[in-house]
Amino acid sequence: MTAMEAVLEREESGQAQLRPEEIDFLRTSVKRLSSQLQGQKPKIKSWTVTGFEVERGFLLGSDVSSTMRVGRWLGKIVGILELKDSETVQQIVKLWKGLRSMRIQGMLGASTMDMPPFLLLPYSPDNILDYLNVTRAPDYLRLLSDIARGLDYLHSRDPPVVHGGLRPATIHVDSYGNVALSCVGIRESHLAPVDTRLAITTHNALSLWCAPELTASNGPTPASDIYSYGLLLSAMLDVLVSKHSSPPFDNEAMVQQLKRRCLESDPAARPNAGEILRIISGTQPELKEGDMFAGRGSLNVEDLPEGTAERWRLIPTSKQAYGIVIQGMDVVYLNTPPIDGADAHPLRRLSFELRCHDQGAEYTTALPKDGAWAWVEIAISRNIALEAGVKQLEVNFEEECPGAYRGHMIQPTRWEILRCPFADDTPRTHRISFDQLHPLVRVAKKGDRILMYPKAMFPGWGCYIYSAEIHVVTEY
Known part of the structure; x- marks a missing residue:
């Protein structure tokens, strides 16, 4: 029964395609087994995959x-x-x-x-x-x-x-x-x-x-x-x-x-x-x-031996706090300390780990073809010298790295790193890593901060976030 429910969930989210007779067979089987279990619904592990898929x-x-x-x-x-x-x-x-x-x-x-x-x-x-x-x-x-x-x-x-x-x-x-x-x-x-x-x-x-x-x-x-x-x-x-x-x-x-x-x-x-x-x-x-x-833990540049060819520092930033973001909200969930390093562009790798999900199928009438509208995006915050003084602004990616894919429906200063699986209310852990070849890593400068924003759009959609971690790797 667990296996059949997992397949149906993936079919409803658009991750798998089944013939109508297969869907009817699975739904009928789940209903019959549910009646035999007297309403006790088995919990499906987030890692469950079945031979049907x-x-x-x-x-x-x-x-x-x-x-x-x-x-x-x-x-x-x-x-x-x-x-x-x-x-x-x-x-x-x-x-x-x-x-x-x-x-x-x-x-x-x-x-x-x-x-x-x-x-x-x-x-x-x-x-x-x-x-x-x-x-x-x-x-x-x-x-x-x-x-x-x-x-x-x-x-x-x-x-x-x-x-x-x-x-x-x-x-x-x-x-x-x-x-x-x-x-x-x-x-x-x-x-x-x-x-x-x-x-x-x-x-x-x-x-x-x-x-x-x-x-x-x-x-x-x-x-x-x-x-x-x-x-x-x-x-x-x-x-x-x-x-x-x-x-x-x-x-x-x-x-x-x-x-x-x-x-x-x-x-x-x-x-x-x-x-x-x-x-x-x-x-x-x-x-x-x-x-x-x-x-x-992170490393101190003073500890590095003189003449070392590879000099790296790992700075982790994490947060564990449950929150719900809906349409119209633009809230920073997590931000890093200023990037530091040996030159103007010291960033070598960015990695993210998030635990989140959207509102689930029960609270939306959307279909998989309509797309998923709960996601997570990041921005680079930079101190910019203006006539009125120094002000912190978000980097415009369209100007800094034109033509690079950032995801859809995002303003010029944001980069999508994760789109939640469609209508899936199971908390899942996602890991994303950008190496030194990624445009975002190449754009970042010394003194910049990385900001993380959970986002949602359209009525009924929400981004439910439980925890997040950002690892910034720089060269000294």
Whole structure:
């Protein structure tokens, strides 16, 4: 019943398209099951996805150890990871919902009702070795550092989170060279049963990336993750040598020493992720780029070592306050401190996390074709020198970055970052990130503030907001 209601909700919001006979069947089934439950309506989790919405395809096969299946969901290609039972899905969802780092791949949704149940993940056809093969001048040391940062984030949780399956198929790199670790906490025993021949092939492929101390009764540990990291380091180095005949960096001796330490047979002799970062960077890891949404404090420029090439500072600003915005209201929900940094344009990344929804289907007569009219927009506030003195005004984006898409029905000083799902009163968490190539990031100057406005238009529509967080990353 939960699955059928979830499908109907997506059809009513325009996210899925069903034939009339399918809609009638689902509505009739829900009505009959509701009568059997005597009015007790099950609560649908915000991450619920069902097999009705997903087209399952073939195994991605980014390498022989890949257990991901390609699929299509809401018109886009996704990855499907099939698990053995619903309890395993709920266990993994609970683990992943607590991981908030730009170097850890999130999930799009999950199903506990289908057989086999599954997780929906972003589509990543290529793994890190593929990236090295097709990229002309890959930054090998940055890749190693980012993988170590992902492990450091996991291992520094309380309690520590063990990846347990680090290998090329679980590490993805986007076109900008940004690393994301996938399939955190997924064990071979969590996967849906497959035919015997495929199971043996998968087991043999997975065992190639495991530490020697691992047995059926002795599960993975942070130290075993480090051993897998050493194997990965070696595989990446082999690809680079085969492409360039010699590594395209100067400190090969440091890399070879790091590999030997990570592959020590004694787990206690291996370095932890923090030590790996110190070896690679030559400085403390906390003085380098921070993890977005990782909950770490901001850094002081005085603490940075002289001559450091990458100098970053993360300033988080957050608010937890329930509010409702309707037509005609123009209220700042959250604003950041002035942007500071080394030059006139120090901003390098902006990230947002919001928990919000609109009024739901009960309070509007609108149809999906009419569009959704609850959203969140931001502005850049800047001190402008006028004849009467200095005044704080919002930057005009039409003048500063003409032609850049900002969303519709927004005044020239506003940029839409989120439009709430149509007529959906379930509080949902949304994460948006703009990198240094985004027009808004390039426009921002030293001393500017970022302002966040929940917005709604037309009678019946409202933007219900629970919390928000803005992360400002600048260079010093």
